[in-house]
Amino acid sequence: GTRDQVRAVGSSTVYPFAKAVAESLAKADPSLKSPIIESTGTGAGMKLFCAGVGAQFPDIENASRRMKKSEFEDCAKNGVKDIVEIQVGLDGVAFAEAQGGPGIALTPEDVYKALAKNPYGKPNTAKTWKDVNPSLPAEPILVYGPPSTSGTRDALKELILTKGCDENAEMKALKDSDKDKHDKVCGEVRDDGAYVDAGENDNLIVQKIEANPKAIGIFGYSYLEENKGRIKGLTMKGVEPTYATISDFTYPGARPLYIYVKKAHLKAIPGLQAFVTEWSKLWGKDGALAKLGMVVAPDDVLAGSAKAVNDLPVLDGSQLK
Amino acid sequence: MSPAILLLLAFGLSLFGWLAARSRAWAFRKSASGVRLHSLPNFHGWYVALWIGVPALLFAVLWNTISSTLITAHVMADPAASLLPGFGFERETMLAEARAVAEGKAFGVFNEEAQGLIAPYRTAITLYDSIGLIVTILVGFAGGAFAFLRLKPDFTARTRVERAVMALLLIASLVAILTTIGIIASLVFETVRFFGMVSPIDFLFGTHWSPDPMSSGAPNGKDYGAIPLFWGTIYIGAIIAMIVAIPLGLMSAIFLTQYASSGVRKVMKPLLEILAGVPTVVYGYFAALTVAPMVRDAAQAIGISSASTESAVAAGLVMGIMIIPFVSSMADDSIAAVPQAMRDGSLAMGATTAETITKVLVPAALPGIVAGVMLAISRAIGETMIVVMAAGASANLTANPFESMTTVTFQIVAMLTGEGSFDHPATLSAFALGMVLFLVTLTLNFIALRVVKRYREAYE
Amino acid sequence: MNAEAIKTEVKADDRPYFDAPSKMSAKNVSVFYGDKRAIDDVSIEIPQRYVTAFIGPSGCGKSTFLRSLNRMNDTIANARVEGEILLDGEDIYKSGMDVVQLRARVGMVFQKPNPFPKSIYDNIAYGPKIHGLTGSKAELDEIVEQSLRRAGLWDEVKDRLADSGTALSGGQQQRLCIARAIAVDPEVILMDEPCSALDPIATARIEELIDELRGRFAIVIVTHSMQQAARVSQRTAFFHLGKVVEYGKTSDIFTNPREERTKDYITGRYG
Amino acid sequence: MNAEAIKTEVKADDRPYFDAPSKMSAKNVSVFYGDKRAIDDVSIEIPQRYVTAFIGPSGCGKSTFLRSLNRMNDTIANARVEGEILLDGEDIYKSGMDVVQLRARVGMVFQKPNPFPKSIYDNIAYGPKIHGLTGSKAELDEIVEQSLRRAGLWDEVKDRLADSGTALSGGQQQRLCIARAIAVDPEVILMDEPCSALDPIATARIEELIDELRGRFAIVIVTHSMQQAARVSQRTAFFHLGKVVEYGKTSDIFTNPREERTKDYITGRYG
Amino acid sequence: MTETVPTTQLTEVQAQRRTRMAGVLARRRAADRRFRWLGFIAVAFSALMLAFLLVNMSSAGVAGFQRSEVRFDIPLAGSMQIDSRRLTQSDPMGGLELAGLEKVVEGAAKKAFGPDADDLVAQGAWREVASALIDDPSLLNGTYHASLPASDDLASAQRGEGDAAMQQVAKKLVREGKLVRTFDKGFLSRSDATSPQSVGIWGALKGSMLTMFITLVLAFPVGVLSALYLEEYAPKNRWTEWIEISINNLAAVPSIIFGLLGLAVFLGLFPNYRSAPLIGGMTLALMTMPVIVISGRNAIKAVPPSIRDAALAIGASKVQVVFNHVLPLALPGILTGTIIGMARALGETAPLLMIGMRAFVASPPSGFTAPSSVLPVQIFLWSDEIDRGFVERTSAAIVVLLVFLLLMNGLAIYLRNRFEKRW
Numbered sequence A: 001g002t003r004d005q006v007r008a009v010g011s012s013t014v015y016p017f018a019k020a021v022a023e024s025l026a027k028a029d030p031s032l033k034s035p036i037i038e039s040t041g042t043g044a045g046m047k048l049f050c051a052g053v054g055a056q057f058p059d060i061e062n063a064s065r066r067m068k069k070s071e072f073e074d075c076a077k078n079g080v081k082d083i084v085e086i087q088v089g090l091d092g093v094a095f096a097e098a099q100g101g102p103g104i105a106l107t108p109e110d111v112y113k114a115l116a117k118n119p120y121g122k123p124n125t126a127k128t129w130k131d132v133n134p135s136l137p138a139e140p141i142l143v144y145g146p147p148s149t150s151g152t153r154d155a156l157k158e159l160i161l162t163k164g165c166d167e168n169a170e171m172k173a174l175k176d177s178d179k180d181k182h183d184k185v186c187g188e189v190r191d192d193g194a195y196v197d198a199g200e201n202d203n204l205i206v207q208k209i210e211a212n213p214k215a216i217g218i219f220g221y222s223y224l225e226e227n228k229g230r231i232k233g234l235t236m237k238g239v240e241p242t243y244a245t246i247s248d249f250t251y252p253g254a255r256p257l258y259i260y261v262k263k264a265h266l267k268a269i270p271g272l273q274a275f276v277t278e279w280s281k282l283w284g285k286d287g288a289l290a291k292l293g294m295v296v297a298p299d300d301v302l303a304g305s306a307k308a309v310n311d312l313p314v315l316d317g318s319q320l321k
Numbered sequence B: 001m002s003p004a005i006l007l008l009l010a011f012g013l014s015l016f017g018w019l020a021a022r023s024r025a026w027a028f029r030k031s032a033s034g035v036r037l038h039s040l041p042n043f044h045g046w047y048v049a050l051w052i053g054v055p056a057l058l059f060a061v062l063w064n065t066i067s068s069t070l071i072t073a074h075v076m077a078d079p080a081a082s083l084l085p086g087f088g089f090e091r092e093t094m095l096a097e098a099r100a101v102a103e104g105k106a107f108g109v110f111n112e113e114a115q116g117l118i119a120p121y122r123t124a125i126t127l128y129d130s131i132g133l134i135v136t137i138l139v140g141f142a143g144g145a146f147a148f149l150r151l152k153p154d155f156t157a158r159t160r161v162e163r164a165v166m167a168l169l170l171i172a173s174l175v176a177i178l179t180t181i182g183i184i185a186s187l188v189f190e191t192v193r194f195f196g197m198v199s200p201i202d203f204l205f206g207t208h209w210s211p212d213p214m215s216s217g218a219p220n221g222k223d224y225g226a227i228p229l230f231w232g233t234i235y236i237g238a239i240i241a242m243i244v245a246i247p248l249g250l251m252s253a254i255f256l257t258q259y260a261s262s263g264v265r266k267v268m269k270p271l272l273e274i275l276a277g278v279p280t281v282v283y284g285y286f287a288a289l290t291v292a293p294m295v296r297d298a299a300q301a302i303g304i305s306s307a308s309t310e311s312a313v314a315a316g317l318v319m320g321i322m323i324i325p326f327v328s329s330m331a332d333d334s335i336a337a338v339p340q341a342m343r344d345g346s347l348a349m350g351a352t353t354a355e356t357i358t359k360v361l362v363p364a365a366l367p368g369i370v371a372g373v374m375l376a377i378s379r380a381i382g383e384t385m386i387v388v389m390a391a392g393a394s395a396n397l398t399a400n401p402f403e404s405m406t407t408v409t410f411q412i413v414a415m416l417t418g419e420g421s422f423d424h425p426a427t428l429s430a431f432a433l434g435m436v437l438f439l440v441t442l443t444l445n446f447i448a449l450r451v452v453k454r455y456r457e458a459y460e
Numbered sequence C, D: 001m002n003a004e005a006i007k008t009e010v011k012a013d014d015r016p017y018f019d020a021p022s023k024m025s026a027k028n029v030s031v032f033y034g035d036k037r038a039i040d041d042v043s044i045e046i047p048q049r050y051v052t053a054f055i056g057p058s059g060c061g062k063s064t065f066l067r068s069l070n071r072m073n074d075t076i077a078n079a080r081v082e083g084e085i086l087l088d089g090e091d092i093y094k095s096g097m098d099v100v101q102l103r104a105r106v107g108m109v110f111q112k113p114n115p116f117p118k119s120i121y122d123n124i125a126y127g128p129k130i131h132g133l134t135g136s137k138a139e140l141d142e143i144v145e146q147s148l149r150r151a152g153l154w155d156e157v158k159d160r161l162a163d164s165g166t167a168l169s170g171g172q173q174q175r176l177c178i179a180r181a182i183a184v185d186p187e188v189i190l191m192d193e194p195c196s197a198l199d200p201i202a203t204a205r206i207e208e209l210i211d212e213l214r215g216r217f218a219i220v221i222v223t224h225s226m227q228q229a230a231r232v233s234q235r236t237a238f239f240h241l242g243k244v245v246e247y248g249k250t251s252d253i254f255t256n257p258r259e260e261r262t263k264d265y266i267t268g269r270y271g
Numbered sequence E: 001m002t003e004t005v006p007t008t009q010l011t012e013v014q015a016q017r018r019t020r021m022a023g024v025l026a027r028r029r030a031a032d033r034r035f036r037w038l039g040f041i042a043v044a045f046s047a048l049m050l051a052f053l054l055v056n057m058s059s060a061g062v063a064g065f066q067r068s069e070v071r072f073d074i075p076l077a078g079s080m081q082i083d084s085r086r087l088t089q090s091d092p093m094g095g096l097e098l099a100g101l102e103k104v105v106e107g108a109a110k111k112a113f114g115p116d117a118d119d120l121v122a123q124g125a126w127r128e129v130a131s132a133l134i135d136d137p138s139l140l141n142g143t144y145h146a147s148l149p150a151s152d153d154l155a156s157a158q159r160g161e162g163d164a165a166m167q168q169v170a171k172k173l174v175r176e177g178k179l180v181r182t183f184d185k186g187f188l189s190r191s192d193a194t195s196p197q198s199v200g201i202w203g204a205l206k207g208s209m210l211t212m213f214i215t216l217v218l219a220f221p222v223g224v225l226s227a228l229y230l231e232e233y234a235p236k237n238r239w240t241e242w243i244e245i246s247i248n249n250l251a252a253v254p255s256i257i258f259g260l261l262g263l264a265v266f267l268g269l270f271p272n273y274r275s276a277p278l279i280g281g282m283t284l285a286l287m288t289m290p291v292i293v294i295s296g297r298n299a300i301k302a303v304p305p306s307i308r309d310a311a312l313a314i315g316a317s318k319v320q321v322v323f324n325h326v327l328p329l330a331l332p333g334i335l336t337g338t339i340i341g342m343a344r345a346l347g348e349t350a351p352l353l354m355i356g357m358r359a360f361v362a363s364p365p366s367g368f369t370a371p372s373s374v375l376p377v378q379i380f381l382w383s384d385e386i387d388r389g390f391v392e393r394t395s396a397a398i399v400v401l402l403v404f405l406l407l408m409n410g411l412a413i414y415l416r417n418r419f420e421k422r423w
């Protein structure tokens, strides 16, 4: 059988942007049926996406991280060979607190020391920010952040914690000698109550830190943008999380968002090509996605992505981790 | 041929057979007066109708599954098919497009290559449709003729039709068993895979839960200790919720059955039942947005600074409210099952209503009430939306009800809709958790039903 | 009890029935279920220390009237009583009346034995406990033993007081219920067809027991068996269609009924 | 029916009871509920065109035996019948027997009137309809009217055939049930205490009806009232503890019982 | 047998006991009253919670049926090169787009609100103008008094949230009567969208209806037939005991596990129908079926055995007894149970999350196999939206769902009262 509407699955982070693209496509070309976007989470989406080629399998995977090698192999095993990877934008992992909060100046290193389970291999005993860095206030460490099942958490790990960790030369060396151990020491988050898993609903984190000015929240940048009046971003190495700083990577919390497209479906599913093209129309600086809180990727990346939309290069599995 | 047409055809033929057989049976009666038919003419009708309808339907279903393969094979033999791309999805799509046009479901094709296939499709479809039609009719006729020839005045049509009815009833009730098997089958495979990666001992007895779905390398069994989840589940569902639901439910049942006037009962009983009818997603929203902040503020006001917005209390409280009608209706039933004579006996001794309830009715109904509570617990620990929306994600092993806790159902949803890949033990743990949940509720129900049964029998 | 005994019994009570002092008296009592009048203007005296039998065809209102004597009718939502029922001269339907205390004074035994699903001991102890009759465990033990003895059940159950009351045989259960009623030391005992669920042997035991008990209590018994009424009672009231057709000494009613309807009923013309 | 009539009745039938041709006969029938033997080796003949009464104390197995005569026992999961029961010489428990047809031939009326919650007309018409007795509406109307007439109910209900059967009074309901049983033109009618839920007047109506019907059917009636047995039956079987103690002409049983136990029961020594 | 002379005097022991009894009486009375109060409080508390929940939800929901609209005039006469006849042909929307309606609307907005008008009027709002024109082509010749959805930013500014500058603008416009909050008719006829200003509930509602239809068609017959089998025919053996156990157990299996079943089995069998009401309905049918079986069995049990005896004794066969008498009498009870089971299914969320019904579907489903959402899932999705405008919309969706559930519960209660004890 066949299908006459595009189907995309995957990340809940990309979901609102994909929705907007779908809506825009449906308006632009009423003859096409509106694409179906399902928010399954990147992992579950990958499983669906890689299950095979055919009408019953999704055409597009939205991802808030890069495809993993294991997933690529799974795809290949099921006959999903030609995959096009397109980076559509950025998401910032922002640190924020209530409007009336003290406004701590953070660095990745401090965050690592405050939140890692075993900073530099030793159990974390820090109770207050002062314990981490004497120049910080003696406020207790209380951070609300995303749960381990979410992409934002993965980004936190990769973009902040590991970076902070690697500022220590020993750890950097460890990376080459014992990668698994390095992952553990640098990536594991403490679970003694200083870091609180706040569930998938980022709105709740916003509410929580609003209610507790001493707490810090970690979430996708779009939430900061949307709740500007109620919370404010915290500087990281002196850089404030803003649109500009995230998109030029001066704020260290930016992570790329991708869509993966099955080449084999391009000819078979009406509207798929148009949908991908629609992304490229909306992801620019003045595009609709930026208004929704997506951070626009730097110009060179965008240029590359635009080229990818045209040329549809096939993803090379050997680059993946 | 659309399945609907074959279906209609089978029904039409059956109706025809029904009418024919019925009039034949009437004829028996008329011709030989004094002969009593064994079965009513209607039953003769049904007998023949079944013999026509069932084989025709079976054939129609069969034909429906094979005809499309036959049609495709026929089309592939056409020269136009050689233009198709060699293999795979595109080719399938084009075939499907051509077919859709040929069947009149679509007006044009999206790929030009499909254009040439429309005509071959038309011929093939016409051909196989007519074959299907004719064979269906033949099968129906054959069955009908066989049945029709057996009709005679003392033919036991009723017995036979009733046997068919019985078979239908039996099949219907087997659906339940199939469902149970389906549930077990859909859990067991992934569960086994999970236990291949994480030892069941670590899983069932470990006290630390922090699987990382993004981690690579061999999983650390130490991170898969599900005790905090079990604890959270029990604490929220079986302790906090029950502390709310049991007294309120039991006292409501007692008030409504023993004290309230029939007018009050008529109004209040259905009102309370509405509490059970409110969707859990609404409760979840209510818990997350209204109750949780209230609870946190209240707790902070009395000096519990660690109070979390996602406290176990908030979720448990709302869950308890949801369960009230469940407990009260079970208690109501059990109290009603205590014979009126017990109540009369006690009142005739000069006991007050309260004494009668607490000293006679409730003790006598206790097994039923306990069973009801067990069912309520199994309901509460399986509840998903409230905890997904209002309970936390942190697997705390704590007795402080104002802290955030997580539950089995929460983790199932989180893992299955999360970031991890599907071959990762963290994701697979959802199935193992589902299995545990299933087995626990199964046990609770099994015990509860046994208790109820034994105790009901005691009075019957 | 044999046929001779019945004879003697009836003899011994050969005084006019209004001689006996009255324990309870009903004056122009009517009972309604909703709009339906089940008892119609009944006046009757229940004498002290006698057994009074209510007989009559099914549905004539015997049970209804009996239940109005200790206000068990209150438990039926739409039941309503008119007229006066006096216990020792006090109207039991007067507004300040405490039904709890009334029922302690006017006990009741039902058609089907209804022991509580508790131990034999607790079955008996229930009444004294809730009424606060005893101060100590010893006193309570005393009451339990005495009640069981009086009900003629002590020897059969003294070694198994902790067993459940429901584990006894039907006849024993009924005696247990009688013992339970006695335990709060009532003044009147009402029995609604106490033997109809029992076999002949158990029935005979209960009848004997009733005879022994009447020395202490006023007893009212509803029965559908005229033979039983003749055997155990000294006074008989014949009910028909909600009215008392005839009330008098049992011996008179059975040997020399004044009313035609009574005669017809007793000779089995109907019912 | 008055006392004189009963007398005459019994007189008219003053032949030895084995003279009457037998419609059904039970040979060494035992009925078990699980392991419990409720009927123990009973042999009895049900004569054509007579009324046979089963009497005996509660629980002696009257109903059990009655229900085994039209295999209503089949509906009780653990009930099992041994021995032979013949209807016109054919064993009703033989393997090929169609119970549906058997029950159309041996009808039954129950203790509590149990009309269907349908119209009076449909109550009667149901049987003829499912047995295909009629070809046309007119024929069916005819059957309904006739059955109601025979049951003595026609005049009371002819204007309200569309009313629900449950809206009738108890006695009318019971006659409706009898009419319903008659409507399928059975050969035997079994009645299990058909009057025990009725008042005396309704009872008298039913007894009259039974007397009228016996000209056409063999009738078996279970009753707990010896008076009733004496009034309506020509043959009486006295059951006790699952056995038939005595079976014979009603007049003999009541005036001159052969067995001591029968005598005791009849004179009210027990039960 | 001796006659003692009857007296009415109490013995000393009796008299003593009477005083004791009277002594504790007041306390016992008080205890009885307290107990009664406790019961009353329990009922009252439960009722209050219900009231609180309903009022809480619906008061927030009322705002969700409204949206912010900006009002300005669009002079249409002569502004576009389009013939009103074009509007009756196919694709009139395309015609208006070609004719430059978007620019016209934009221009009018700029005239009314200044150069920042783009930020005030929702994107694509011109389509609403287009729809109005298609409905009534005569408008082309006059000035159209437009009331178009405000942009998300302006809408939240009107609620007093977000950017301070925008809030000033909103205040000014409100004063001028150019910005109003007004009842949003479209909420009940549109489907899901990105902006809270343009979402609607109809798509999810239709999805729910389609799903419920499948559930009913599958669960009702199977449930009723199983109930009949178990209650009327099933011999007591190990097989039927297994059936009983599984049914009773299925009634209590957590709903999420049915979701896992649907994911593994139904989506395994019909991978094409992910997110479709067909699969959702099948999954929910398995959940609802045991509820129907259990209530059906109770209803069947309540049919007095005397009715069965009566029919059997006239020579009705077992099947005739069941289908002519038992089933019709039990039907009201079965229907009550079915409605309650369906109401539960209508509110069910968790299993549907597992089978892909949490998709963004911008148009109402066209059939049983088209991807779709359902009301409770829509609520769940909206509750997770970033934009704060969704908070009210979520409550409004909850109100819609609750209305349906209350109607169903009401119907069940009515049925139960109406047909309670007919015999």
Ligand SMILES: Nc1ncnc2c1ncn2[C@@H]1O[C@H](COP(=O)(O)OP(=O)(O)OP(=O)(O)O)[C@@H](O)[C@H]1O
Binding pocket: C033, C036, C038, C056, C057, C058, C059, C060, C061, C062, C063, C064, C065, C076, C224
């Ligand atoms: N709760 C009730 N509601 C309405 N009517 C009732 C109720 N209880 C009894 N009745 C009716 O009141 C009348 C008298 O009933 P009652 O039970 O007092 O008769 P009875 O003489 O005890 O009969 P039986 O010998 O069968 O026990 C009967 O017509 C009965 O139907």
Ligand SMILES: Nc1ncnc2c1ncn2[C@@H]1O[C@H](COP(=O)(O)OP(=O)(O)OP(=O)(O)O)[C@@H](O)[C@H]1O
Binding pocket: D033, D036, D038, D056, D057, D058, D059, D060, D061, D062, D063, D064, D065, D076, D224
């Ligand atoms: N379904 C059953 N299962 C087990 N035992 C039963 C069942 N029905 C009746 N019995 C027992 O079989 C015996 C005979 O019962 P049956 O009902 O035939 O007595 P009966 O003479 O009709 O009594 P009654 O006059 O009370 O109607 C009794 O001991 C009874 O307890």
Ligand SMILES: [Mg+2]
Binding pocket: C062, C063, C064, C192
């Ligand atoms: Mg009575």
Ligand SMILES: [Mg+2]
Binding pocket: D062, D063, D064, D192
């Ligand atoms: Mg009987």
Ligand SMILES: O=P([O-])([O-])[O-]
Binding pocket: A010, A011, A012, A013, A014, A040, A041, A042, A043, A063, A064, A149, A150, A151, A152, B418, B419
């Ligand atoms: O759903 P996420 O993969 O973006 O967390």
